[in-house]
Amino acid sequence: MLNPYEKYPVTIRSVTNETEDKNLKTFELTFLSSEDAGAFTFLPGQFAMLWVPGFGEIPLGIASSPTETNKLLFSVNKIGKVTRRLHQLDPGAILGVRGPFGNGFPWETLKGKHIAIIGGGYAFTTLRASIVYLLDEANRNDFGDLWVLYGAKTAGMLMYRNEIDAWAARDDLEMHISVDRQDTPAWRHHVGLIPTIVTAHLPPADEDAAVILCGPPVMIKFTLQALHEKGYGADQVYLSLENRMKCGIGFCGRCSVGKDCVCKDGPVFSSAEVNLMPNDF
Amino acid sequence: MNNYLLKKEDLPAFLKDLNLQCELWAPYTESGIRFFHPYRKGEQPECGRSTRISVKSFFLPRCEEMFQFSPEPDGMNIQANLPENRLVLFGVRPCDARAMRLNARVFLDDPATPHQDPYFGKRRQTTLLVGWGCDRPGAACFCHAVGGSPFGEEGLDALITDLGDNLLLTVGTPEAEKRIKTDQLRTASEEDMAAAERINQASRETLSANFNPENMKIESIVSGDIETLFDLPVWEETASRCLNCGVCTYLCPTCTCFDVLDTGENQSGYQFRCWDSCMFGLFTQHASGHNPRPGKPERIRQRFMHKLRYFPERNGGHAGCVGCGRCVLFCPVNIDIREIAESMAESKTNR
Numbered sequence A: 001m002l003n004p005y006e007k008y009p010v011t012i013r014s015v016t017n018e019t020e021d022k023n024l025k026t027f028e029l030t031f032l033s034s035e036d037a038g039a040f041t042f043l044p045g046q047f048a049m050l051w052v053p054g055f056g057e058i059p060l061g062i063a064s065s066p067t068e069t070n071k072l073l074f075s076v077n078k079i080g081k082v083t084r085r086l087h088q089l090d091p092g093a094i095l096g097v098r099g100p101f102g103n104g105f106p107w108e109t110l111k112g113k114h115i116a117i118i119g120g121g122y123a124f125t126t127l128r129a130s131i132v133y134l135l136d137e138a139n140r141n142d143f144g145d146l147w148v149l150y151g152a153k154t155a156g157m158l159m160y161r162n163e164i165d166a167w168a169a170r171d172d173l174e175m176h177i178s179v180d181r182q183d184t185p186a187w188r189h190h191v192g193l194i195p196t197i198v199t200a201h202l203p204p205a206d207e208d209a210a211v212i213l214c215g216p217p218v219m220i221k222f223t224l225q226a227l228h229e230k231g232y233g234a235d236q237v238y239l240s241l242e243n244r245m246k247c248g249i250g251f252c253g254r255c256s257v258g259k260d261c262v263c264k265d266g267p268v269f270s271s272a273e274v275n276l277m278p279n280d281f
Numbered sequence B: 001m002n003n004y005l006l007k008k009e010d011l012p013a014f015l016k017d018l019n020l021q022c023e024l025w026a027p028y029t030e031s032g033i034r035f036f037h038p039y040r041k042g043e044q045p046e047c048g049r050s051t052r053i054s055v056k057s058f059f060l061p062r063c064e065e066m067f068q069f070s071p072e073p074d075g076m077n078i079q080a081n082l083p084e085n086r087l088v089l090f091g092v093r094p095c096d097a098r099a100m101r102l103n104a105r106v107f108l109d110d111p112a113t114p115h116q117d118p119y120f121g122k123r124r125q126t127t128l129l130v131g132w133g134c135d136r137p138g139a140a141c142f143c144h145a146v147g148g149s150p151f152g153e154e155g156l157d158a159l160i161t162d163l164g165d166n167l168l169l170t171v172g173t174p175e176a177e178k179r180i181k182t183d184q185l186r187t188a189s190e191e192d193m194a195a196a197e198r199i200n201q202a203s204r205e206t207l208s209a210n211f212n213p214e215n216m217k218i219e220s221i222v223s224g225d226i227e228t229l230f231d232l233p234v235w236e237e238t239a240s241r242c243l244n245c246g247v248c249t250y251l252c253p254t255c256t257c258f259d260v261l262d263t264g265e266n267q268s269g270y271q272f273r274c275w276d277s278c279m280f281g282l283f284t285q286h287a288s289g290h291n292p293r294p295g296k297p298e299r300i301r302q303r304f305m306h307k308l309r310y311f312p313e314r315n316g317g318h319a320g321c322v323g324c325g326r327c328v329l330f331c332p333v334n335i336d337i338r339e340i341a342e343s344m345a346e347s348k349t350n351r
Helices: A032-040 A081-088 A121-135 A161-168 A194-199 A216-228 A271-276 B008-021 B094-108 B118-126 B174-179 B189-208 B218-223 B226-230 B233-239 B247-251 B296-314 B326-332 B337-350
Strands: A008-017 A024-031 A047-052 A056-061 A071-076 A093-103 A115-119 A144-150 A174-179 A209-214 A236-239 A268-270 B002-006 B023-030 B033-038 B063-072 B075-080 B087-092 B127-134 B158-162 B166-171 B256-263 B270-277
Touching: A008 A032, A008 A115, A008 B075, A008 B166, A024 A081, A024 A093, A032 B158, A047 B002, A056 A071, A056 A081, A056 A093, A056 A121, A056 B158, A056 B256, A071 A121, A115 A121, A115 A194, A115 A216, A121 A144, A121 A161, A121 A209, A121 B087, A144 A194, A161 A174, A161 B189, A174 A194, A174 B166, A194 A216, A209 A216, A216 A236, A236 A271, A268 A271, A271 B256, B002 B189, B008 B087, B008 B166, B087 B094, B094 B127, B127 B326, B158 B189, B166 B189, B189 B270, B218 B296, B218 B337, B226 B337, B233 B296, B233 B337, B247 B326, B296 B337, B326 B337
Parallel strands: A115 A144, A115 A209, A144 A174, A209 A236, B023 B087, B087 B127, B127 B158
Antiparallel strands: A008 A024, A008 A093, A024 A071, A047 A056, A047 A093, A236 A268, B002 B166, B023 B033, B063 B075, B063 B270, B158 B166, B256 B270
């Protein structure tokens, strides 16, 4: 019997500060064994358990795409015991990774469809993975039109700044970046909350379109309304749920919502599936 | 399946022999509380009654070390501590054994996950369960209302029925056949079997007289409207007296939620897990402070909805409860799962 609690030892290769409040850092990790690196195959939208020895394990969405060879990224908000410790660590520190776990976004179902990726705030991590995955030459032709709508409180709170500027300059996707509040005169993109941006810029739904939506609960609530008004059905919208987890594989019991566990049945559910769950979020 | 007859006076020798092969545990009373203890030579184990803590602790210990870690020049040495020892548990109640079968659905046989829990799995493989049929069901027992029975063999390797001067030993698995020495025993006669059936029947009648299983219709709960169940007044009512002490979850043989924690410093230490409880606020609290189940009503609802709705929904209609009665007996404010189940089942007919 394999031991799913066993961790792959990894080391921190680099640390990037993502936001002006310095609370969000991206950690690039390298597997100590190339065999482990080969065994860790995943899809965007999946998560892993990141272990900081002596401090604990936490579930994190994988921020890198499987198309980025030998790259494993996690963008981590400094908020709890484990993440506070992680933020103190420098390149070279040894950590552990377990996974990948969860279902990821439904890439087989999404094939051939136009895709809108909508994200708000810190929840953009697995969306970054998805965009990189979709833009990869090997995958781009499998999908139709691509929209990316990304909002943050201020310009300084946008993650992956160099990459989003590069995506905005491409002609094979339509990118809408927005800030809740303009605090720099040089800002050239939108100002406004994501639901407003959705209403103004996302084309009306057709049956070949799908939406991947991640963000804070209040943003999700109003964006779902805006999408509904545009004609997007609940089965066309995919959400990634978050809950506290300890095991990541359906045993420890705490991430359950109704009969489902966010870890083993999700974390990605269609909005239609979420609508059937009891209101226990 | 083979049935043997063991003279009651030969039980000490029988146990001594089992203990020679591997570690034997049986129920004994100490300071007024019955627990499983290592075999005591010359002392009769107290079978046929409930132990305070179920045999869950042999499969999912209250606290267990999962890994040991320490730095090494090019990385980190991480050693898994998987259980090794072989055990025989003697005098297990059929409800407790059945609970381990239900727990295996979570830890080993869930089709929704490709993973299995090797700590639980290893112990399932190496532990032999010798049951003792329940001829004196307690006042809080209701195994018959949740799919079990006082002499049920589900989850047991062997079962003993107390016939008075003799014990009927039913050997159910090849593993038990291999590990229990039966060559000196005489095969049970038809009269012995008939006597056992009478005892079984009497026990079932006692259970039904104590509690009418019709009051706890799991199938009505499973087919009920989820929102109606979610909004039942019983959650607020029960929460008003619940202390969130968690004793129900610790004593429950099918409560398997656990926490995983690290201890140590300077990159050396242990990762361990211990029992956790959905009764505690921190169980679900996110690092952000957000909590999906912030209050007692939400947590109480989760416990009973999980046992009586979500678990059966995922597991072919089987309740996540075996009717052992511990939560009923030991709840300090007399919360009774049977009454809550009744409210849940009624919600369907009243709607």
